[in-house]
Amino acid sequence: MRKRERENPCGICGHYHKYEEGEVCGVCGHRLKPAEEEGAPAKLHESAFPTEVLKDFLFLGSYDNASRSEVLKTLSISHILNTVPACQNLYKNSFTYHSLQRDKPMDFDEANQFLEQCERERARVLVHCMTGRSRSAAFVAAFLMKSRGWRLAQCFQWVKDRRPQVQLTDASQQELLEYEQKLFGPSAQSMVPTESFASLGFGLPQRAGDIQAPMFNQTPSIFERVNPNNVPANFTFGAERTLGVNPQDNNNNGAVNPTSTDNPMMDGS
Template structure:
C-alpha cells in the first residue's frame, strides 16, 4: 500500500481503501457512493446515528455502526444488527445481537433484546445497511410494543427524527400484521381507563420526558406517507369522539373528521 493511502483513511468507515475511486472496503464492505451522473463522491450522511429515544435508543446505518469512536462518544454499548449477512466489526468492544432471518423480520426477538437493554439502562444502536428500512421497522415495532403506540404514531415518531426513513413494501406489510397482533383490529379495545386525550386515540401518557407523538387521523393512501403539520386542515381536531349511528358522509359535510377513518386504516391492511 502506498504511503498516501496509509495516511488517507476513508472518512466514513475509517479503513484504508481507495474510496475516492469507488473501491469497496475489504474490511467492512463500505463504498462511498458517487453523485448520480457525476464522477465525484457525494456528500455523505452524518457519521452520527439518530437518537430515537433519549439516552437509550439510536437508529442508523452500517456506516454509523462501523465508527467505533463515534459509538463510544455516544456511550453506546449494545448493537442490534438487523442484517444477518452483515459483519460485526467490534465484538470485543460492544455487545451484539443479530437477527437470524432476512424475512420476515423477527420483531419479538428484537424487542426482547431492546427491552433488556432498556432495563439495564444500556444505550443501543439498531442498524441495517442504510438505516432507512429494516432497522427503522424494528424501531417502530419496539415503540408499538413498549410504549403502546399504534403503528401510525410510532412510524411518525421515527420519521420525524430520521426523515430519510423509507420502508419497503415488505416491511410495511409486516408492521401492519404486527400491529394487528398487538392490538387487534378494534380501535375501541385500545382505550384504557386512564387516557391521554392529546394523542387522539386514548393512549396512556408515556413515562419520563418523552413527548407522545400526534397522529393524523385523516384517511390517507398509506399510513407510511407522512403528512407535514403544515398540511393539516384548519378544522382538524384531535381526540374526536366516535359518534355512533352518524352517517360518515354527513360528518364530512359538516367539516368534522370521519370517525371511521382509523377503522379504514386497519381494514386496508
Template sequence: MRKRERENPCGVCGHYHKYEEGEVCGICGHRMPVAAEKASVHVSAFPTAILPDFLYLGSYDNASRSELLKTQGISRILNTVPACQNLYKNSFTYHCLQYDNALPFDDANQFLEQCERDKARVLVHCMSGKNRSPAIVIAYLMKSRGWRLAESYRWVKERRSSVELNEAVNQQLREYEQKIFGSMDGCDVAPPVFPSINAQPFSFGFSNVNNPVPPPAFNVGAASILSRPALDIPPHEFTFGASQLQKSCHESPLTANSTKSNGSDTPMDSA
C-alpha cells in the same frame, strides 16, 4: 475493471478487496456509490437518537465507527442483517437477528427491553438505516410505548428523514400492529375523545345555553311597551294646532289688562 489498491481498504468493513464503483462489496455487503452519487450523499457519521440516552438508529457505516459510538455512550448493538459482520465483539455487546423473510419483531423487542431495563444505550442498524432497522425500531415503539403504527412511524421519520419502508416491511408492521392492538373494530382501540353533551360550554360571560333565560312574554298580564296611557282630555277641548296654553301665551300682557280694566280707566292718548 478498475481494481482497488492495497493501500485503500473498504471504508465500511476495513477489508482489502477488489471492487468496481457501483458494485456490492462481497465481504461486508456495502455498495460503494459511483462518482455521480458521491457528490449528493450527505450522511451523518453519527446514528440518529430515537429515544435520547437509550435507542439509536443507523446504518452499517455508523456501526463501523466504534470511536464515535463510544463518544455517544453506546455499548450494545442490534444487527438486523444476518450477513453483516459484527466488527467489534470485544467492545460492544451484539445481538444479531436470524430470519428468512419476516422480521423477528418479538426477538428484537426482548433484546431492546433488556437494554432499557439495564439503562444501556443501544444502536439498531441495517445496511442503510432506511428499511429494516427503522421497522424494528417502529415495532419496539408500538410494543413498549403503546403507540399505533402511524404515530410510531411519524416519530421515527421526523428524526431520520431518510427512512423509506418498502411494501413488504409495511405489511409486516401492519400485521404486528394488529397483533398488539387487535383489529381496528376491536374494543382495544381507545375511541376518540369528544366533549360531553353535559359539559359546561365555553362562553364569553353569557348565560348557560342549557338553562336559557325565558324570552319576554308580550301582552301577558302587562301593558305592551308600545302602548301609551290614554289622554284624559274631553273631546270638545281637544283641538289641532295651538293648545289653550299656547293661545294664552300669545296674548300680550297689555291686551290682557285691557280686557280686565273698568270704565274709570282713561286711555293714554286721551290724556
C-alpha cells in the same frame, strides 16, 4: 500534513484527511461517495453519526454507522442490534451484539426482548441494517408500538421526524400492520403509515403499563371504619380518661359524675 488539510477538516466527521480525494478516514472510516456520472461532483457521505430516536437510549443507523467504533464510543453506545443476518459484527470485544438470524418474516418479538433488556439496564443501543432506512426503522417502530403503546402511524411519524431518510418498503409496512393487529387486536383499525401524517411531537399517549397515581378517596378513613357503638368504656384518647356514669350514685338520675379520678373519695358521714 499540508496547511490546506489542517485548515479544512472534513465536514462530515471533523477529522483531517484527504476526503475530497476519496481517502478513507483513519478515525471513523467514512469517505466521499464516488460520482454517479463522469464529471459530476462527488456526493457527500451520509452523516457518520446514527440518529437518536429515544433520548439517551435508542439510536437508529446504517451498517456504515455500526462500523465506526470511535463514533459509537463517543455516543456511549454499548449494545448493537444487528437486523441483517448477512452483516458481520465487527467489534465483538467492544460491544454487546444481538443478531437476528431470520430475514423474513421479521422477528419483532425477539428484537423487542433485547431492546427491553437494554432499556432496563439503561444501556444505549444502536439498531442498524444496511442503509438505516427500512428494515432497522421497521424494528424501531415495532419496539415503540410494544413498549410505548403507540399506534403504527404515530411510531412511523416519530421515527420519520428524527430520521427523514427513512422509507419503509411495502413488505416492511405489511409486516408492521400485521404486528399492529397482533398487539392491539384483529378488530383494531389499522393506520397505514404515510408521509402525509402531521408531525405529532408532543401529546403522544402514555406508554402501556404506566402506574397511575392512586386516588385519595379510595381508602376509607380509620375513623369511618370504627363503629362508635363498639368503642370500649375505658377507651382513652391521649392521657385523659373518658368520663363515665358512676353506677354507685343512685341520686344523680343518670347524670355524669364530674369526678374523674381513679380513686373517688367516699363520704364518711
